[in-house]
Structure formats: C-alpha cells, structure tokens
Amino acid sequence: MTEQLDEALSREYEAGFVSDVESRTFEPGLDEDVIRRISAMKDEPQWMLDWRLKAFALWKKMPEPDWAHLQYNKMDFQAISYYSAPKSMDERPKSLDEVDPELLRTYEKLGIPLIEQQQLAGIAVDVVFDSVSVVTTFREKLLEQGVIFCPISDAIREHPELVKKYLGSVVSQKDNFFSTLNCAVFTDGSFVYIPKGTRCPMELSTYFRINELNTGQFERTLIIADEGSHVSYLEGCTAPQRDENQLHAAVVELICLDGAEIKYSTVQNWYPGDENGKGGIYNFVTKRGICHTNAKISWTQVETGSAVTWKYPSCILKGDNSIGEFYSVALTRGAQQADTGTKMIHLGKNTRSTIISKGISAGKSNNTYRGLVHMGKGATGARNFTQCDSLLIGDKCGAHTFPYVESRNPTAIVEHEATTSKVSDDQMFLCQQRGLDPEKAVSMIVNGFCKEVFKELPMEFAVEAGKLLEISLEGSIG
Amino acid sequence: MLKITDLQVKVADKDIINGLNLHIKPGEVHAIMGPNGAGKSTLSYALTGRDGYQVTRGSASLDDQDLLDMEIDQRATAGLFLAFQYPVEIPGVSNMEFLKVAVDAQRLARGATKYSASEFLKLAKAACKQVNLPLSFLKRGVNEGFSGGEKKRNEIMQMIMLEPKLCILDESDSGLDIDALKIVADGINSQRDGKRSFLVITHYQRLLDYIKPDYVHVLADGKIVKSGGPELALELEAQGYSWLESYDRNAGDASE
Numbered sequence: 001m002t003e004q005l006d007e008a009l010s011r012e013y014e015a016g017f018v019s020d021v022e023s024r025t026f027e028p029g030l031d032e033d034v035i036r037r038i039s040a041m042k043d044e045p046q047w048m049l050d051w052r053l054k055a056f057a058l059w060k061k062m063p064e065p066d067w068a069h070l071q072y073n074k075m076d077f078q079a080i081s082y083y084s085a086p087k088s089m090d091e092r093p094k095s096l097d098e099v100d101p102e103l104l105r106t107y108e109k110l111g112i113p114l115i116e117q118q119q120l121a122g123i124a125v126d127v128v129f130d131s132v133s134v135v136t137t138f139r140e141k142l143l144e145q146g147v148i149f150c151p152i153s154d155a156i157r158e159h160p161e162l163v164k165k166y167l168g169s170v171v172s173q174k175d176n177f178f179s180t181l182n183c184a185v186f187t188d189g190s191f192v193y194i195p196k197g198t199r200c201p202m203e204l205s206t207y208f209r210i211n212e213l214n215t216g217q218f219e220r221t222l223i224i225a226d227e228g229s230h231v232s233y234l235e236g237c238t239a240p241q242r243d244e245n246q247l248h249a250a251v252v253e254l255i256c257l258d259g260a261e262i263k264y265s266t267v268q269n270w271y272p273g274d275e276n277g278k279g280g281i282y283n284f285v286t287k288r289g290i291c292h293t294n295a296k297i298s299w300t301q302v303e304t305g306s307a308v309t310w311k312y313p314s315c316i317l318k319g320d321n322s323i324g325e326f327y328s329v330a331l332t333r334g335a336q337q338a339d340t341g342t343k344m345i346h347l348g349k350n351t352r353s354t355i356i357s358k359g360i361s362a363g364k365s366n367n368t369y370r371g372l373v374h375m376g377k378g379a380t381g382a383r384n385f386t387q388c389d390s391l392l393i394g395d396k397c398g399a400h401t402f403p404y405v406e407s408r409n410p411t412a413i414v415e416h417e418a419t420t421s422k423v424s425d426d427q428m429f430l431c432q433q434r435g436l437d438p439e440k441a442v443s444m445i446v447n448g449f450c451k452e453v454f455k456e457l458p459m460e461f462a463v464e465a466g467k468l469l470e471i472s473l474e475g476s477i478g
Numbered sequence: 479m480l481k482i483t484d485l486q487v488k489v490a491d492k493d494i495i496n497g498l499n500l501h502i503k504p505g506e507v508h509a510i511m512g513p514n515g516a517g518k519s520t521l522s523y524a525l526t527g528r529d530g531y532q533v534t535r536g537s538a539s540l541d542d543q544d545l546l547d548m549e550i551d552q553r554a555t556a557g558l559f560l561a562f563q564y565p566v567e568i569p570g571v572s573n574m575e576f577l578k579v580a581v582d583a584q585r586l587a588r589g590a591t592k593y594s595a596s597e598f599l600k601l602a603k604a605a606c607k608q609v610n611l612p613l614s615f616l617k618r619g620v621n622e623g624f625s626g627g628e629k630k631r632n633e634i635m636q637m638i639m640l641e642p643k644l645c646i647l648d649e650s651d652s653g654l655d656i657d658a659l660k661i662v663a664d665g666i667n668s669q670r671d672g673k674r675s676f677l678v679i680t681h682y683q684r685l686l687d688y689i690k691p692d693y694v695h696v697l698a699d700g701k702i703v704k705s706g707g708p709e710l711a712l713e714l715e716a717q718g719y720s721w722l723e724s725y726d727r728n729a730g731d732a733s734e
Contacts, residue, residue: 426566429528432550433560434580434636435587444579448570448619 013271016241019106019211023130025084028214030077032056035184038083042153042187045160055173055183062177068339069368069400072282072308075247082185084212085132096135103134106209110238123234124149126206128219131187138202146195149204152220155191162193166224170253170288170316178249178310179286182218186251189219194229194260203232203458208248210239210270210281216247223253225260225295232263232458237305239271243279245307254289254297258319261296262289265457266313270305275363277335280307287311293319293348300456303330303338312370314343317351317382324353327453331446332365332397341371341402346379346412355386358450361397368400375412382412390420391449393442421449479504479541479675480525480644486535487517487524487700494520496700497536502644507676509686511711512697513719518679519563521697522646526560527553540644555587557643561633561650568620573632576620577602577639584640605638609665627658634665645669646677651685663688683715 026034035056039049064074088100096104107127124138126149133151142149148159156163173183190206210217225231239246248270256262264287273280283306289297299313315324326342344353353373361367373384390399405414423445431441447454447466454462480502487495494517502508512518524531525538527550538545545553568576582592593601606613609631621629630650637645647666651659666676666689678689686694686708694710695702698719704710 424566425529427568429550430562430566430568431580433526433554434576434640435551435554435584436580437549437551437583440579440583444571444576445568448568451570 013241015110015238015269016271017109018240019102021086021088021100021102021106021129021211023084023086023212024090025212025215026081028079028081030080030082030185034082038185038187041083041085042156044153044156047160047164048156051168051173052184055180056185058174059177059180059184062174062180064177068310068370069366069402070308070310070337070339072337073245075245075282077181079214080247081212081215082131082218083187084130084215086129086134089132089134099135103129106211107207110207110209123203123205126151126190126204128188128190128206128208128217130210130212130215130217133188133190136190142200142202145198145201147198147200148191148193150191152186152189152191152222155222159191159193162224163191163222166253166255167220167222168253170255170290171251171286176286178284179251182220182249182251182286185216186218186220189221189250190223191221192223192231192233194225194231196226197228198226199229200231203234205234205236208235208237210237210246210248213242214244214246216249218248219250221250221252222255223262223264224255225257225262227257228259229257230261232265234265234267234458236267236269238269239281241271241279245273245280245282247282247284248306250285250287252285252287252313254287256289256291256295256297256322258292259294260292261298263298263458264289264300264313266299266301266303268301268303268305268309271307272305272334272336273307275334277307280336281305282307283309283311285311287313288316288343289314289324290316290318291322291324291351294321295319296323296325298325298327298456299342300327300453301329301340302453302457303328303340306338307336309336309338309340311340312342314345315353316345316347317353317379318347319351320348321350322348323351325456326353326355326357327456328357329360329450329453330358330367330369331360331362332367333362334365335363336365337368338366339368339370341369343372343374344384345372345374345376346382346384347376348378348382350381351379352382353384355384355388356452357386357388358453359388359390359399360393360446360449361390361399362393364396366398366400368402370402370404372404372406373414375407375409375414377408379409379412382409384412384414386414386416388416388418389449390418391446392420392422393446479506480538480677482525482536482538484536485521485524485533485538487520488532488534489520489530493534494700495524498697498701500695500702502675502677504675505670505672506693507670507678507689507691509678509680509689509691509694509711510697510702511680511683511694511714514681516697517700518697519648522560522648522677522679525553525646526550526558551583552587554642555584559637559640559642559645561630561637561645561647563648563650563652565621565629565633567622567624569622571620572617573620573635574602574616577616577636580636581639601639605635608638608668609635610661611635626653627655630654630662631658631665634662638665638669642674644675644677646679648679649681650678651680651682659685660688683711686711
C-alpha cells in the first residue's frame with residue numbers, strides 16, 4: 001500500500017516546459033548598480049530608486065532566517081540574475097496584437113488564453129513573465145468604474161501618490177530578510193485600487209511565470225480597497241522543470257479601508273523539483289494585509305508546488321469589528337517541504353479571525369503549519385478559531401504543527417483544534433471495491449479532506465484546484 | 479456465476495482458508511455460517527482482492543472471468559460487490575459524490591454511458607428511499623457520523639445503485655435491531671431478480687428468516703464442512719456449532 005502510494009505520487013509536472021523566447025537578462029550578481037539599472041529599465045522616479053537603495057542597505061546587514069522547519073542549501077545571492085525580460089518587451093506592446101505570439105502560446109498552453117474574447121467572462125488578467133508584466137486585460141473597461149488594475153511599474157509612474165502612501169505600509173522595508181530583498185530588487189507585479197463604495201465588477205487575477213534560467217522572480221503586489229469597496233483577486237504561478245533551484249521572493253500588501261473587503265486566492269504550482277529533491281522553486285513569500293474598521297480580508301491558498309515553501313499570509317486586525325480569514329490547503333509530495341500558516345494580529349475590539357489549515361503530506365515530504373494568534377491589549381471581545389488538520393499518505397512523510405498564541409486581553413477567546421489522520425487501507429479498499437481505481441480513490445479522499453477550503457475559492461478556481469490536486473496525486477498509487 | 483475451486487488463502491503466513499469449494503448459479507442465494515475465526519470474512523476479502531489476503535492455491539471465477547488475476551477495482555466492475563461488516567468513513571466526500579463517481583466508473587468500465595445528472599439524481603433518491611434513509615443522507619459525508627444501522631443501510635443503497643452480479647454480504651445483520659434488519663433484508667430481497675446471486679455471511683439464523691437462502695453452508699477451519707437447504711440453518715440455531723465438530727470428525731472417520 002505504501003509503495004503503491006509512493007509510486008502514485010510520482011507524476012509529471014505539466015507546466016514544466018520552457019518557452020523559446022529571446023530575453024534580455026542581467027548578469028548574475030547584486031549590488032547598487034544592479035538596482036539602479038532595474039530602476040532605470042522601469043523608468044522610475046528618483047524617490048522609488050532611493051527607496052530601493054535604502055532597503056538594499058538594510059538587507060546587507062540582515063541575517064538569513066533559519067527558524068523554519070526546512071532544510072535546504074542556502075542560496076548564493078550573487079549567483080542569481082535579478083532582471084530578465086523578453087526582448088519583444090523592449091518596446092512595450094500597446095495591444096495584444098503586438099505581443100510576441102510565443103508568449104501568447106505559452107499562456108495558452110498553461111490554460112490561460114489572453115485574447116479577451118476567449119476568456120472566462122468576468123476575469124481580468126495581468127500576466128507577469130519573469131521580470132515584466134506582459135499584458136493586462138480589461139484595463140480600460142475597469143477604469144470606467146474607477147478601478148485601477150495595472151502592472152506596479154506603471155502605477156509607480158502614473159499613480160505615485162497612492163504608491164508612495166501605501167507601499168511598505170503593511171510590510172515595512174525592514175520586515176524580514178526576503179521581503180527587504182524584494183524591496184530592493186522587485187521587478188513587476190500587480191497594482192489594484194478599488195474606489196470608495198465600488199464593487200469590482202470582475203475577478204482580478206495575476207499569473208506569474210518564471211521562464212529564464214538562473215533568475216529570481218521578485219514580484220510586488222499592492223492592493224488598496226477604499227472604504228466600503230469589494231474585490232476578489234486570484235493569483236497563479238508556474239515555472240519550467242529545471243535541475244537548478246530558483247528563488248521566488250514576493251511581497252503582497254493588502255490595504256483594506258473601513259468597511260471594505262478583499263478576498264485573495266492563490267493557486268501556487270511552482271515546479272516542485274524531482275522525487276529526490278533536485279531542482280524546484282524556493283518560494284519565500286511575505287503576504288500581509290491590514291484591516292481597518294469593519295473591514296474583512298480573506299486569504300485562501302492552495303499550495304501544491306515549490307521545493308521549499310515559506311509563506312504566512314497574515315492579517316493585522318487594526319480596526320474594531322474587523323475580520324481576518326485564512327483557508328489553506330498545502331500538499332507536499334516527493335521531497336517537497338512546506339512551512340506555511342498565518343498570523344492573525346488582533347488589535348481592535350471585537351475582531352474575529354478564522355484559520356482553517358489542511359496539510360497533506362505524501363512521499364518523503366515534510367509539511368508544517370506555523371501560526372500565530374496575537375490578542376493585543378485593545379482586543380476586547382476578540383475571538384479566534386483555528387482548525388489545523390493533517391493528512392498523511394504513506395509512512396515516510398511528516399506533518400508538524402507549531403501554533404503560537406499570545407493573549408494580552410482577558411476577554412479575548414482563542415480556540416484551537418488539531419487532528420492528524422491517514423488515508424487508511426480501509427478507505428482505499430472501500431473506494432476500490434466500489435470500482436474506483438487507486439488514483440481516483442486517493443484524489444477523492446484528499447478532495448474530501450480539503451472541502452472546507454475549496455468551498456472558499458471562487459467557482460472557476462475551485463474546479464482548477466480540485467483538478468490540480470488530482471494531477472498532483474497522479475501516480476501516488478501504483 | 480461464481481465458481482471457487484480448492485481455494486487456499488494465507489493471512490500473515492497462516493492458512494485461513496484451506497481447500498474451499500463453492501459454486502453459485504445465477505439467481506441463487508447461498509448462506510455461509512460458521513463460528514468465529516472460521517474464515518468467513520477472509521473468504522470475502524480474498525474474493526474481492528484485499529491486500530494481505532494471499533491466495534496460495536485454487537481458483538475463483540465470476541462468469542468465467544478469473545477473479546484472482548484482476549485488480550480490486552476490476553473485480554468490482556466485473557460485478558462483484560461486498561457489503562462491509564464495518565463500513566469506513568470518508569470525511570468530506572458526500573454520499574452523492576461517492577455514488578456518482580463509483581457508478582460512473584463502473585458503467586464506463588462495462589461499456590455503458592454515464593447517467594445524466596438528472597437521471598442519476600432520480601435513481602439515487604429512489605435508492606435512498608428504498609432503504610428508508612432521509613434524502614439528506616445523500617449530502618452527508620460517506621458514513622460520517624452514521625449509526626451502525628445507518629451504515630449498513632447505506633451499504634445496501636450502494637448495492638442498489640451499482641447493480642452488481644454477485645453480492646457478498648458480510649454480516650450485514652450484525653448490530654442491527656429488528657426493524658433495521660427488516661429494512662436491510664427488504665433492500666436485499668428487492669434486488670433478487672432471478673439473475674443476481676448472493677453470498678450471505680452470517681453468524682445467526684435470524685437474517686435467514688428474512689432472506690430465504692437456497693443453500694446453507696457451514697464453514698469451519700477454512701473449509702465447508704456441511705451443506706444443506708435452509709433447514710440446516712435452523713439446526714445450527716438450535717444446537718450451536720459444536721455438534722458439527724463431532725459430525726465433521728465422524729464424517730472424516732467414515733471416509734477413511
């Protein structure tokens with residue numbers, strides 16, 4: 001049974017192809033000059049360059065953190081290239097007709113048609129290829145309602161007042177080693193602004209693709225939901241199959257003003273490396289949002305890729321009655337390692353948070369939930385509920401849970417529930433006896449285990465996530 | 479339909495079934511009775527192909543297809559169904575989804591088309607009613623929080639939906655009160671159509687009051703030691719299994 005499961009978990013990574021695109025790529029290495037060149041490529045104003053340089057100075061003094069339950073070879077930051085863009089992007093295409101067909105084909109292969117007519121109605125997409133945003137669809141249409149959805153490099157030039165005010169306001173420049181590095185070298189990413197009282201008429205999404213060898217991807221996303229507004233945002237990511245590890249160190253900041261709501265969903269499918277842990281993306285990501293009065297942020301993530309995942313989407317519940325939610329499915333197989341979870345920082349009165357984490361470990365992988373619930377002095381009447389479930393497939397994998405609770409207010413209530421279970425022989429036998437082949441059986445059992453999280457995803461994504469899980473589990477049974 | 483010849487089964491290096499012969503024709507109901515440890519459940523697991531039940535000798539075929547050569551799911555789609563003694567829970571997977579995936583898989587494997595969503599819903603609702611479970615059970619997780627009786631009825635619902643050729647009922651009566659027993663028996667009887675065959679494994683005669691078997695076999699020490707008509711079950715009920723041991727010994731002596 002265990003052998004069968006292990007075998008079943010060795011599947012092909014479908015997004016592992018390389019696109020034949022001629023790119024302009026910086027020589028590996030990192031110094032002030034590289035940062036100046038990135039800034040110049042993007043035509044940035046002086047204040048932005050100064051901000052980057054300040055971060056770089058901070059970063060040079062910071063040690064790389066080692067508290068996570070992860071084992072990997074430390075990266076050589078001088079061996080990475082910090083900028084790579086298709087040459088066809090030198091002159092920024094004004095419309096889809098001008099976009100390199102090879103790039104369009106890449107996204108078509110990944111199941112993301114960029115021609116607006118071919119898309120699922122109601123989803124606008126920003127596609128980021130290595131260090132640049134290739135195209136953002138429905139930009140004008142959204143602008144009719146005052147919604148700004150564009151590459152962050154554009155926002156820096158076109159909406160400096162918003163960027164200056166909010167960039168680094170949730171994740172400060174000196175927050176942590178990887179976020180500070182991102183501050184210095186970030187290349188592209190998405191910018192969203194939803195005006196007061198507006199319900200964004202479409203789902204917004206960004207699709208990240210790493211293509212070039214030996215490059216890192218450092219994207220930066222900034223979403224501002226003004227008072228009483230509402231937005232649902234999705235992100236997806238893939239990379240080619242390579243023997244070398246590649247670094248992805250992103251920062252996402254969400255600003256959710258009074259009464260606003262942001263729903264942020266991620267389906268992360270970076271190349272996970274091979275069975276023995278060769279290759280794969282190192283995914284070190286900082287995601288954090290701030291909720292003002294009566295605001296709500298909901299993080300949903302489905303993490304199936306990356307060799308190493310280090311990621312804790314968090315909420316600062318600053319305003320009274322604000323709500324934070326975190327729904328997570330993390331699947332590790334082969335030699336993958338994930339250390340992921342959330343931080344819920346309750347500062348305001350009657351703030352509420354819910355954490356539902358589902359970890360699935362297979363092969364010889366390690367899957368860790370790490371979470372912090374902090375109840376500040378002012379968090380009178382605040383409540384948290386945490387549920388942390390682990391599912392083991394086979395007997396060589398590991399599941400770990402590190403829940404931290406800090407309470408400075410006696411009226412705050414924190415609840416924590418945790419379970420660990422296995423895909424049992426009995427369950428497998430029942431499913432097979434009813435006519436399911438072993439792969440279908442495992443995927444059904446795992447999907448059932450994840451149900452509470454999947455139902456939080458936007459419809460189209462929930463189907464995608466289910467399929468992704470199925471593919472990820474392909475071959476996990478003999 | 480089912481033909482078992484000289485079957486020998488090992489579990490953890492121990493012979494549990496030892497030279498068992500059994501022939502079930504289409505439409506027949508056979509009951510297997512026997513004391514604890516006689517190998518009743520082992521027989522059902524060996525036939526359905528469960529890991530750890532190693533067939534070391536003999537043969538078993540369903541409609542002339544060699545069962546022992548097939549994977550578990552292939553045996554199922556070939557028409558072999560096992561109603562479990564202790565049905566397991568699958569949290570988060572609704573009964574409806576489970577039934578749909580299983581029925582689809584089996585129909586496709588048999589070369590039939592999938593039911594449409596509405597056709598399927600209609601059949602599922604009817605099956606649910608037939609075993610006297612509220613329709614809300616279709617939405618609940620498979621066996622999740624079901625009582626013992628509900629689990630057994632759920633097994634029968636699956637049997638009705640999957641339309642197998644041969645049903646093995648592994649102590650489907652254990653833990654049931656008399657009302658639940660009747661419902662389970664009615665569900666089974668409704669599936670007797672003259673072609674479908676049943677192998678009913680039970681400790682007690684009482685299930686056989688409701689499901690009339692054509693033959694009763696007594697399993698002891700891994701082989702069938704006595705076969706007869708329904709009256710054999712009554713004899714066993716009255717006298718227990720101990721008289722069989724002497725009977726068996728005598729029979730053995732006689733043959734020497």
